[in-house]
Amino acid sequence: MIKIELSRAVKEIAKRKPKLVVVQIPEGLKTRTNEIIEKIEASGSECIVLMDPCFGACDLASDKAEKLGADLLVHFGHSKMYEGKNTLFFPLFYSIDSGKMVAQIGRLEEELDKRNLKNICLASTIQFRDHLKFIRESLGKKFKAHIGKGSSRIAEEGQVLGCNYSSFRNVNAECDAVVFIGDGLFHPLGFTFLTEKPIFHFNPLGGTIREFEDEREMFLRKRHGAIASVQNAKSFAILVSTKSGQMFKERAFELRKLIESKGKKAIILAMDYIMPEYLLGVEADAYVNTACPRIVIDDYSSFKKPILNPTELEIVLGVKKWEEFKLDELD
Ligand code: SF4
Known part of the structure; x- marks a missing residue:
């Protein structure tokens, strides 16, 4: 299930007392447009939601917010990529039952063990940030998980974008395999051009863990x-x-x-x-x-x-x- 931090967003907005808030949302949140407007307006601000498609924080709508005369831009969906004037970011996260995650981590350990891989680089998209940390803490003692810090385009440790793998590069030398946590094939594909080490695609939503090779x-x-x-x-x-x-x-x-x-x-x-x-x-x-x-x-x-x-x-x-x-x- 996808989590939106709407209550936290409303509190943060209310603290700033803006007259007009412009909100940018990804396609997947459009069904919650009315709820977002109602909750923000209940906190005392006017609210306009932008309907243009938005695929990343690379597409921050600062210019549109300014044209609309907003005091504050609220970007739901992605983490900060660069500083926007009067902008708040609220990425979306997947929530997955921790019991299910523990079982999946057990299977990941088996896969790594079979290949005698001990030092792994963990990477994910922002939506799986919490699982990245959970996996690092839950992996058995015989494994060492490395999570790299990325360039200024990357907000969180271990995060990768379809256009930026700098967090991986910074720990590549210390690892003998990559474990990418996320859905979709584009990100794991990107790793295949950066390393010849084994790449595991761990998709906690589908419960699948497999070595990524044929697609390349x-x-x-x-x-x-x-x-x-x-x-x-x-x-x-x-x-x-x-x-x-x-x-x-x-x-x-x-x-x-x-x-x-x-x-x-x-x-x-x-x-x-x-x-x-x-x-x-x-x-x-x-x-x-x-x-x-x-x-x-x-x-x-x-x-x-x-x-x-x-x-x-x-x-x-x-x-x-x-x-x-x-x-x-x-x-
Ligand atoms: S891959 Fe990079 S440029 Fe493309 S939508 Fe994602 S963040 Fe933006």
């Missing part, structure tokens, strides 16, 4: 095909997002210089959401995405032209070799 080959085949399809491209549209935590304009200019140095053409286009339909009519043989790297991975087939992340472009242009393929990270 399938994923690489798809990206290899995408890169091959761009080999003869003569013109590129480089895409920049205007979302504060995804805007890498300088990177776009560097990539344009690189493309032009190879005798090809490049233009730079900016938009809030990088949406395939916004690009209809633009003349370019391929797109290069400088925003969230997941756009390319998750939405590739929705685009009418091939879309690459920066490392993939560098492979196309011969600056990097295919063996150097990795998922791009943001900082």
Whole structure:
């Protein structure tokens, strides 16, 4: 079950006595929009909830809150990525029965024991933060769990984002395996480009623990095909997002210089959401995405032209070799 800290949020809001609060919520919380408004307004402030989709703290709605004349922005769903003016963050967490967790940790120990793995790096998304700590405390004495501190983009120890694995890098040398706690395949996939050590995907929601390996080959085949399809491209549209935590304009200019140095053409286009339909009519043989790297991975087939992340472009242009393929990270 997903936990929202609404009561704590209401108390924190009331302490600040704002006249107008603007609230940003992820898609999964939209069914609780009315309740959020009622509870905040009962504490004495006016409240407006933003309905634009929001996939991360990289998409903080500070500009929208300002336009609406809010005194306070409340962001539900994700942890702080960068300082926003008058902003409160309330990430969502999964709550899982501790008895079930203990049983699952027992199974994890068996898996690690079979392979004689003693030093493990624990990592998770923010929604599983509490389980990360619980697992560290519950693991038997023969195991040592390492939880790394990440870059400024990362709020909590051990947290990883689809675009940032710095917390892992800081403990990688001390570990002989990675245990990623979370749902979804994207994050464990990212680890496969950072280490050759065994990676275990521990999903407490489904109660599954398995070594993550097969998906990497399938994923690489798809990206290899995408890169091959761009080999003869003569013109590129480089895409920049205007979302504060995804805007890498300088990177776009560097990539344009690189493309032009190879005798090809490049233009730079900016938009809030990088949406395939916004690009209809633009003349370019391929797109290069400088925003969230997941756009390319998750939405590739929705685009009418091939879309690459920066490392993939560098492979196309011969600056990097295919063996150097990795998922791009943001900082
Ligand atoms: S992976 Fe994408 S959506 Fe998630 S934090 Fe990074 S840029 Fe934002």
